[in-house]
Amino acid sequence: MKNPLLTKLQSYLGNQHFMSLAGNLTVSAMSIISVSLLFRMLPVQEIGVWVLFMSTVGLSDSFRAGFLTTAFIRARSGATPERAAEVTGSAWTIALAITAALGLLNLLGWLVFGGTADAATATLLRWFGVVLVVTLPYFMAACVMQAEMRFDRILYIRLLSQGLFVVGIVAMMVTGTATLDRVVYSYVGASVLTSALVLAFGWADFGSLGRRSSACIRELAHFGKYSVGSYVGTNLLRSSDTFIINYMLGPAPLAVYNLASRFMEIVDIPLRSFVATAMPAMSAAFNQNRLGEVARLLRQHAGMLTWVFVPVILGTILFADIPIYLIGGPKYQNTEAANLLRISIALAILYPIDRFMGITLDVVNQPRLNLVKVFLMLGVNVVGDVVALLLFRNIYGVAVASLPTIIAGFVFGYFQLKKYLPLSLRDILSTGFRETRVLGLRFLSRAAAALKPG
Numbered sequence: 001m002k003n004p005l006l007t008k009l010q011s012y013l014g015n016q017h018f019m020s021l022a023g024n025l026t027v028s029a030m031s032i033i034s035v036s037l038l039f040r041m042l043p044v045q046e047i048g049v050w051v052l053f054m055s056t057v058g059l060s061d062s063f064r065a066g067f068l069t070t071a072f073i074r075a076r077s078g079a080t081p082e083r084a085a086e087v088t089g090s091a092w093t094i095a096l097a098i099t100a101a102l103g104l105l106n107l108l109g110w111l112v113f114g115g116t117a118d119a120a121t122a123t124l125l126r127w128f129g130v131v132l133v134v135t136l137p138y139f140m141a142a143c144v145m146q147a148e149m150r151f152d153r154i155l156y157i158r159l160l161s162q163g164l165f166v167v168g169i170v171a172m173m174v175t176g177t178a179t180l181d182r183v184v185y186s187y188v189g190a191s192v193l194t195s196a197l198v199l200a201f202g203w204a205d206f207g208s209l210g211r212r213s214s215a216c217i218r219e220l221a222h223f224g225k226y227s228v229g230s231y232v233g234t235n236l237l238r239s240s241d242t243f244i245i246n247y248m249l250g251p252a253p254l255a256v257y258n259l260a261s262r263f264m265e266i267v268d269i270p271l272r273s274f275v276a277t278a279m280p281a282m283s284a285a286f287n288q289n290r291l292g293e294v295a296r297l298l299r300q301h302a303g304m305l306t307w308v309f310v311p312v313i314l315g316t317i318l319f320a321d322i323p324i325y326l327i328g329g330p331k332y333q334n335t336e337a338a339n340l341l342r343i344s345i346a347l348a349i350l351y352p353i354d355r356f357m358g359i360t361l362d363v364v365n366q367p368r369l370n371l372v373k374v375f376l377m378l379g380v381n382v383v384g385d386v387v388a389l390l391l392f393r394n395i396y397g398v399a400v401a402s403l404p405t406i407i408a409g410f411v412f413g414y415f416q417l418k419k420y421l422p423l424s425l426r427d428i429l430s431t432g433f434r435e436t437r438v439l440g441l442r443f444l445s446r447a448a449a450a451l452k453p454g
Contacts, residue, residue, distance in 0.1 A: 028265040030162030035262050036327045037169045039255075041178040044331075048251020049123070050180060051258045055239040057128045059232070061139075064098045064132070066231020067224040069143055070279075070362050075220065076147040078284040088144060088205045089212035090220055099136050103129040127184055134188060137195035141204040149280055153203055157194065164190035226367030233374035237381055237405070241398050244385045249395065257395050259332055260340035263323045266312060267348045271355055274301045278356070282363045291364075295421040296431075298360050303432015304439070305352035316345040336395055343399040350406050353428060357413035364420045373416070377409040 068091050076087045106129030138157050145153045168186030172178040198204050245254045278301045285293035320338040361370040388397025417423055
């Protein structure tokens with residue numbers, strides 16, 4: 001006879017929200033561990049080069065992800081098996097074409113600049129095309145699994161790719177052989193092994209390539225031409241600070257700024273998880289013309305996360321020095337990192353509603369408006385960063401410039417989305433408070449029942 005407590009625990013662990021959260025928690029925890037080790041192993045200057053390298057690779061990858069992810073999940077969610085195979089095969093065709101095009105650009109860049117490039121640029125030209133190729137299969141597998149709401153498999157993919165990378169870093173640390181080049185080798189090797197395994201398991205559904213159709217490719221491309229701008233713009237929004245700090249202040253201040261931003265994973269983990277589970281459900285509701293359900297899901301998820309973030313934000317503001325020490329080590333104490341973290345975490349109170357308004361614009365088939373929203377924020381951020389650095393000549397200005405950026409996107413997204421859904425900030429916050437209270441009481445009740453003797 002099964003233990004009732006064990007049965008309940010298994011049902012909770014199998015919940016899609018839990019699996020999505022676990023997947024994002026895993027990749028973020030592994031990312032923080034790898035970054036913490038790298039901050040201790042490599043000189044500050046080389047850390048700045050690594051941050052720049054990964055930001056550029058991420059920007060290139062965002063073009064592929066932006067063109068496909070939202071369009072793919074939106075078209076495949078709730079589809080018949082025949083339609084799902086057609087969408088997957090068409091997405092593979094687009095993904096291969098984009099990867100080949102970026103690889104060709106990489107080759108041309110190497111032929112033109114490879115002989116005269118500095119060390120950081122040479123590393124980028126050697127590897128960013130390779131990284132895009134070796135990560136393609138597990139990128140597609142993650143898209144397929146998200147559309148199928150198989151967040152358990154996404155957890156395995158992320159655990160494998162990030163875990164192998166961390167193992168490589170630990171091996172270099174133990175043997176004292178760490179160099180920037182070897183860190184890149186480890187990253188590429190982990191990606192190769194992960195992609196090989198997802199292809200062997202069939203999770204990437206590569207066999208659907210033969211089921212592609214010209215009509216579906218055009219359909220995905222039509223949506224993708226807007227969503228790619230949103231993805232690239234969002235990535236540029238994140239990385240614009242990196243590029244501006246690097247070229248106006250240098251790699252060392254960039255390392256300090258990046259260290260502060262790393263702890264923001266504590267906000268991004270639940271945000272990414274809720275977005276990943278909400279998007280297929282919201283897309284299915286919209287495809288079935290249930291706009292009221294779309295609005296309800298927006299209010300529920302955005303409102304709950306806003307209230308959940310309040311104690312996290314207050315705690316981080318009070319104890320910001322602790323995570324900075326844990327991640328970066330003693331050499332980053334008494335730098336600007338802790339205060340930068342306090343400024344960044346305070347702005348996070350607006351993130352849940354802002355993020356969900358953005359994805360909901362995509363869900364209600366208004367990717368153009370989401371594109372405008374993202375590039376409005378990007379423009380405000382770039383101008384704010386440059387002006388702040390010219391005036392203050394330190395990285396505090398970059399953090400403060402994030403305030404008008406988030407406000408601009410928040411206001412634009414809110415008033416645009418009100419045209420398509422019944423929406424108000426009061427409803428979002430009140431719904432979120434009720435849901436959070438019910439969830440908290442349910443948790444306490446079940447915990448009390450589980451701990452009750454007999």
